[in-house]
Amino acid sequence: MKEKKELTVKCPTCRVETPWQGNAFRPFCSERCKMIDLGNWADGSYNVESVEPPDFSDEGQDSSNSMG
Numbered sequence: 001m002k003e004k005k006e007l008t009v010k011c012p013t014c015r016v017e018t019p020w021q022g023n024a025f026r027p028f029c030s031e032r033c034k035m036i037d038l039g040n041w042a043d044g045s046y047n048v049e050s051v052e053p054p055d056f057s058d059e060g061q062d063s064s065n066s067m068g
């Protein structure tokens, strides 16, 4: 009886068991799941609390005529 134990991880996105070794997208099962996870992070961090009003500054053009 031979039992080969392979290291597997569960994909954080779809919970599918995927081999760790030889997996370019670990701990994800595929590139798609990796992208989904990254998308979730980007979406969750889109929380800006400090909202500052835009300041209107007059454009002061200073024209000095030295020769006149």
Ligand SMILES: [Zn+2]
Pocket (backbone or CB within 6 Å): 011, 012, 013, 014, 015, 016, 028, 029, 030, 033
């Ligand atoms: Zn997956």
